[in-house]
Amino acid sequence: MAESVQPPGPDKRIRPFSVKRQTGFTTVAIICFVALYAPILTLVVFSFNAGESIANWGGFSWRWYEAAWANEQVKEVSVRSLVIASCASAIATGLATMAALGTTRTRPYRGLTAVFVVINQPLMVPEIVSAVALLIFFAMIKIATGYTGLGYLIAAHTAFCIPFAYLPIRARLESMDLTLETAAADLYATPWKAFRRVTLPLLWPGILAGAMLAFVISLDDVVITEFVKSAGQDTLPTYMLGQLRRNVTPEMNAISTAFLALSIGLVTIFFFLSRRRK
Amino acid sequence: MITISAAFAEPESIVSERKSAQPLAFRAFRDTLFGPSETETGGKRLAKAAVEARHVTKAFGDGPERVLALDNVSVEIRENEFFTLLGPSGCGKTTLLRLIAGFDHPTNGSILLNGEDISHLPPFKRPVNTVFQSYALFPHMSVADNIGFGLEMQGKPKAEVAKAVDDMLRLVRMEELKNRKTSQISGGQQQRVALARALAPHPKVLLLDEPLSALDLKLRKEMQIELKRLQNETGITFVFVTHDQEEALTMSDRIAVMSAGHILQVGSPREIYDRPSERFVANFIGDTNLMEVEVVSVSNGRARLRFASGAETEADMPEGMSEAKSVTVVVRPEHAQLAGTGDNGVLSGQLENVVYFGTDTHYHVRLDEGVLFTVRAQNVRGGAEERQPGARTDIVFSELAVQVLRD
Ligand SMILES: Nc1ncnc2c1ncn2[C@@H]1O[C@H](COP(=O)(O)OP(=O)(O)O)[C@@H](O)[C@H]1O
Ligand SMILES: [Mg+2]
Numbered sequence: 001m002a003e004s005v006q007p008p009g010p011d012k013r014i015r016p017f018s019v020k021r022q023t024g025f026t027t028v029a030i031i032c033f034v035a036l037y038a039p040i041l042t043l044v045v046f047s048f049n050a051g052e053s054i055a056n057w058g059g060f061s062w063r064w065y066e067a068a069w070a071n072e073q074v075k076e077v078s079v080r081s082l083v084i085a086s087c088a089s090a091i092a093t094g095l096a097t098m099a100a101l102g103t104t105r106t107r108p109y110r111g112l113t114a115v116f117v118v119i120n121q122p123l124m125v126p127e128i129v130s131a132v133a134l135l136i137f138f139a140m141i142k143i144a145t146g147y148t149g150l151g152y153l154i155a156a157h158t159a160f161c162i163p164f165a166y167l168p169i170r171a172r173l174e175s176m177d178l179t180l181e182t183a184a185a186d187l188y189a190t191p192w193k194a195f196r197r198v199t200l201p202l203l204w205p206g207i208l209a210g211a212m213l214a215f216v217i218s219l220d221d222v223v224i225t226e227f228v229k230s231a232g233q234d235t236l237p238t239y240m241l242g243q244l245r246r247n248v249t250p251e252m253n254a255i256s257t258a259f260l261a262l263s264i265g266l267v268t269i270f271f272f273l274s275r276r277r278k
Numbered sequence: 279m280i281t282i283s284a285a286f287a288e289p290e291s292i293v294s295e296r297k298s299a300q301p302l303a304f305r306a307f308r309d310t311l312f313g314p315s316e317t318e319t320g321g322k323r324l325a326k327a328a329v330e331a332r333h334v335t336k337a338f339g340d341g342p343e344r345v346l347a348l349d350n351v352s353v354e355i356r357e358n359e360f361f362t363l364l365g366p367s368g369c370g371k372t373t374l375l376r377l378i379a380g381f382d383h384p385t386n387g388s389i390l391l392n393g394e395d396i397s398h399l400p401p402f403k404r405p406v407n408t409v410f411q412s413y414a415l416f417p418h419m420s421v422a423d424n425i426g427f428g429l430e431m432q433g434k435p436k437a438e439v440a441k442a443v444d445d446m447l448r449l450v451r452m453e454e455l456k457n458r459k460t461s462q463i464s465g466g467q468q469q470r471v472a473l474a475r476a477l478a479p480h481p482k483v484l485l486l487d488e489p490l491s492a493l494d495l496k497l498r499k500e501m502q503i504e505l506k507r508l509q510n511e512t513g514i515t516f517v518f519v520t521h522d523q524e525e526a527l528t529m530s531d532r533i534a535v536m537s538a539g540h541i542l543q544v545g546s547p548r549e550i551y552d553r554p555s556e557r558f559v560a561n562f563i564g565d566t567n568l569m570e571v572e573v574v575s576v577s578n579g580r581a582r583l584r585f586a587s588g589a590e591t592e593a594d595m596p597e598g599m600s601e602a603k604s605v606t607v608v609v610r611p612e613h614a615q616l617a618g619t620g621d622n623g624v625l626s627g628q629l630e631n632v633v634y635f636g637t638d639t640h641y642h643v644r645l646d647e648g649v650l651f652t653v654r655a656q657n658v659r660g661g662a663e664e665r666q667p668g669a670r671t672d673i674v675f676s677e678l679a680v681q682v683l684r685d
Contacts, residue, residue: 183414185401187428201418
């Protein structure tokens, strides 16, 4: 009780350094928020523009959403994007889970750092370099096999999605109590059963986070997709890029806003799923 | 002086007899749980080894960083025994437990279970369960699922698992919390669940690694009693690890005192306390008075010893020490007394300090040869008059109080 008695007069206690108390903090913070969200807000607002312009407000309407919905090409590229993102994130998450298990459930050995580098290569090599490399490499395979399907895009997306799936899974594994697996083994669980019944359920939030991240990263990739895609294999982002080069209508805003809603939806679902697991 | 001898070694047989004298109700309960235990059929206890470590060495790391966590350790743990590994932190207790459980494998030597070498078996093939210091309950399962996990992994039918889980919940008095998540119960309750989970598959041996160290004092005392009860009711061999000497003395049938990767002495609590074989054991368990004494003569394992004061006494000489010219002896503070008028003192000195503890009083006496000697006396109403610091005093103790250490 004694601690709550404050001496009269100004509080003389020394406060730790706090960036919040620096002059101009509020101003800088507001500028940052505006810079981050004003463009997005503008984009969303003008997706409801009744006029043809993305700069002059002509009243509220759903017309651009209807236009986008009726646009067969938009539908086609959206489906393609979702197919690639689903396949790539699923494969990448599976591989990343194995990689994470392989790099954490082991004694440190020489070359473990090299393994990290290899797994996280897409984070370090400039995307344009990967894109060119893949273009040349896949071109050779195309000539050799004659296959020109979606497989190339899925393979390329899988490759750059792996580190994004890997990092949250590994973080989760590292924070996991190893005694739990020891306890499972002590209670007659074979290594496989211990993995199925103990490790995997506890790892699940990390796997889910990795998969979501991989999905979103794959969904909005432009550079590598642009290089690797064959004719008629536009994804939603590369299609939008192509459209923007010609004429800009609020239809693009409408598609982008729908895209944004999908991302927010995914993150929200993930948030609630991971909270329920705790 | 006679009072002291009464405190001495109760023969080993009486200690082991305790188990068969357990109330019938306990045995009946255990038998319904697990079926009658083999060792009791015929009404006679067989002192068979449940676990045996043979010349076990465990080294960690190599080169200059090599640590010998266990150095040629051999020990036999009997069936149905409450066996305690006692020693300071870092002496290798956990390592020995992990070798028995199969989480680690010995660098040298072998681990036997019921006479069978299990050194090569993985943990999930050993009929041995562990209660972990951190409990290690599965956080994504309910209390009941945790307890049933072992049986389920053994492939027992669902109904059997469910029945065993209920029995276990009853055994640890946790019926109401069956469907709780393990994160929604208190530390003491988690401890009980951990115990129930490890006992449910009815292991041959239960290993407990400092299971009580995370509990507060009151809960700790409760769980000590609870553990003894569980051991009685289940008839399972318990191997218990602690660094708390009092806990070891009150709970164990036998204790192994460990230090720096070695087992120094194995015996009943009484033997360990009254007949410590080494300086480390004497110092680690209870308060001690250590004295250097001269060996006058040795015959048939009995030695005539002379104190610095000139007084002589007889004591058992440890094996292989008949050549020693001088030895260290132990006298426990409560086995010595301040001499009354008319007693012939063994030692004499000056009273330096008197510390009153309520139940007893400690007298610190500076002996004439310069060593400090502590005498502990029970406080009784109308007892001897209080002694004042500075007074000269003699100290007396019986021959039985003198224990020669192996050095
Ligand atoms: N995995 C390990 N790697 C290296 N050294 C270890 C390992 N486990 C235990 N040790 C060492 O072995 C010795 C005994 O450890 P431990 O059995 O845990 O002691 P206790 O349980 O008695 O406190 C200590 O010196 C400890 O540092
Ligand atoms: Mg330990």
